[in-house]
Amino acid sequence: MDHPESLAEHRGGTHPPALTTPPATVPAPRPGHREGRGARAAWRAVRPSERLCHGTGAVLTLSGLAHLVVFAVDGGPWDGPVSWRKPVTFGLSFGLTLIALTWVTSYLRVGARLRTALLVVFAADCVVEVGGITLQAWRRVPSHLNMETAFDTAVSMTLAVGGGVLVVLLTVFAVASFRNRPAGPTGMPLAVRSGFAILLVALLSGAAMIARGVVLTRTGHQEAAYHSTAPLKPLHGVSLHAVLVLPALAGLLSRTSWSGRTRLRIMYAAVGCWSAAVLGAAAWAVLTW
Incomplete structure (x- = not known):
């Protein structure tokens, strides 16, 4: 015959305390850990x-x-x-x-x-x-x-x-x-197309400088060839980096909370200002050619 106390324990009256395993301690992520891991993942995706x-x-x-x-x-x-x-x-x-x-x-x-x-x-x-x-x-x-x-x-x-x-x-x-x-985001298509259009001006002005200098060199005017590029240098320099600055501006604007219409207006203003600078440099080249 079972002992009364043993029956009580068997039926659930009294149980020994259960052994519990403490939860594993998860170290808190270091500041910047997630950002660094995300940056590395983004770089690997390139x-x-x-x-x-x-x-x-x-x-x-x-x-x-x-x-x-x-x-x-x-x-x-x-x-x-x-x-x-x-x-x-x-x-x-x-x-x-x-x-x-x-x-x-x-x-x-x-x-x-x-x-x-x-x-x-x-x-x-x-x-x-x-x-x-x-x-x-x-x-x-x-x-x-x-x-x-x-x-x-x-x-x-x-x-x-x-x-x-x-x-x-x-x-x-x-x-x-x-x-x-x-x-791309609002304004990026305009920025990319405008940047490349203005870049073509830089390419044409660079080709013109080389062509004029080669002609002067071949005709025996070496010193004049070195100085013949001066009138076109401002035009070449101004129009060269629009393809860098305009898309960068569009990218920065996409991170703001401004409306798409506002961002597009800013991009049109930036393209207009850059185009005016290119026209001014072109006028200078014509006047000093």
């Missing part, structure tokens, strides 16, 4: 070709900044065909443009393979252009329109051919932006 272009653009930009330090230490003229200004401005310009175009072209409705191929060729061309200009700056000789020796001629012609490649590549991107409406 295409390898885009990483290549971003990295190349960063190196070219750093090269321009480094030569600004060289200029501060070594001195010399800022203007003229032989100056540290050229590796500084070309390094910064090509580096920032490469980074910007890698981002801006993501809004274009073009095939992924075509975009990748164009960006990789564009990055390689940027390296060639900045590399040739930097090399000649360290050799203390002009980079463009320099036919003094066989080596200088080879460098000058390489830069000219590279400029032609840039014209073709960027024209393809520009045509794609007008052929199909770019994607």
Whole structure:
């Protein structure tokens, strides 16, 4: 016969206390841990070709900044065909443009393979252009329109051919932006199309500078060739970076709480101001040509 106390325990009257396992302690995430993990995930999602272009653009930009330090230490003229200004401005310009175009072209409705191929060729061309200009700056000789020796001629012609490649590549991107409406938030299609349209002005002015300089060089006016580009430089510089600034402005406006109509008005005003600056630089080029 079972003992009364044993029966009571068996029927539920009295039970020994249950053993409970304390919950596992989960460490609180460190500040910025989630943000850092999200940033790494976003970076891994970027295409390898885009990483290549971003990295190349960063190196070219750093090269321009480094030569600004060289200029501060070594001195010399800022203007003229032989100056540290050229590796500084070309390094910064090509580096920032490469980074910007890698981002801006993501809004274009073009095939992924075509975009990748164009960006990789564009990055390689940027390296060639900045590399040739930097090399000649360290050799203390002009980079463009320099036919003094066989080596200088080879460098000058390489830069000219590279400029032609840039014209073709960027024209393809520009045509794609007008052929199909770019994607993106309110104002981005306007910014991308306007940026590429103004960039075409920079390409045409750059081609005009090279063509005029080559003609003067071939006819024996070497010194005049070096100074012949001065009237078109403001136009070339003003119209070169609209494709960077206008889409960046559209991206910043998309992060505000303003209405789409307000953001679009601001973008139209920005495009109008930039176009006015381009027209002013073009008028200056015509008057001083």
